[in-house]
Structures are given as structure tokens and as C-alpha cells.
Amino acid sequence: MDISASAHAAALWAGLHMVLLLVLSVLVVRQRRLHRVELGHGDIPSLNLAVRAFGNATEYVPAGMASLAVLAVVGAAPMVVHVAGLTLFLGRIAHAVGLSRSGAASLPRAIGVVVTWLAYIFCAVALIFNAIA
Numbered sequence: 001m002d003i004s005a006s007a008h009a010a011a012l013w014a015g016l017h018m019v020l021l022l023v024l025s026v027l028v029v030r031q032r033r034l035h036r037v038e039l040g041h042g043d044i045p046s047l048n049l050a051v052r053a054f055g056n057a058t059e060y061v062p063a064g065m066a067s068l069a070v071l072a073v074v075g076a077a078p079m080v081v082h083v084a085g086l087t088l089f090l091g092r093i094a095h096a097v098g099l100s101r102s103g104a105a106s107l108p109r110a111i112g113v114v115v116t117w118l119a120y121i122f123c124a125v126a127l128i129f130n131a132i133a
Helices: 003-035 045-073 078-101 107-132
Strands: none
Touching: 003 045, 003 078, 045 078, 045 107, 078 107
16 A cells, blocks of 8 residues: 555645644634633633633544554555545534534534544544554
């Protein structure tokens, strides 16, 4: 298998996830400046939601990116890396949109959780398969 093509696929998704994290970070900073809060969320609901949307992404994205990197290193097919990267990316966007709008349960947030978990499951199976194949 062409490891270079898999590495390029992983690089694409790592870059896109970095952009997502940057956007979520900018949304936090914007809320902090608007409400003049330097640390924490100041009991301001919109700032709390922005902080949690960013925080949640930082909790899930690193393991996903590590999985994509390892898949590339072991020579998984580029399509496997793309499917995993796209699934995680869509899950993280849906979750961020849902959580940014409301702290209550919402369809985008639920979809984001399920799609993120599907990406994790897909990565786990692909990593195990590539380890024993």
C-alpha cells in the first residue's frame, strides 16, 4: 500500500480539524470580548456554550487525529483514512453547531455524538484489522 497517499489523506483531515478548532476558539474569544470575561464563562450562557463546544472538540479530535496518523503509518488504504476523517469531521461540526445553540439536548448535538462515536468505532476496527492482517 502507498503510505504516502494515506499520509496525505491524514494530513488533509488533520488540517481541516485544526481549522475547526481554530473557528471554535475564535467563537470563544469573541464571546469573551463581548461580555468582558477574561477567564471561565462568567455565568454567561452563550459564553459557556462556546467554551463547551470548543472543549468538547478538544476532547474528541486528538484521539481521532492520532488514529488517522497511525492508520497512515501502517499503510491503511487512503479511502479508509478519508472515511474516518470525514466521519469524525462531520460529527464534530454537527455537535459544535448543536452545542453552540443550546445546552439542552438537540438533534444536531445527538447526531454529532453518534457520528463521532461511529468514527471512533470505524477507526478502532480499522486499526485492529491493520494490526492483525
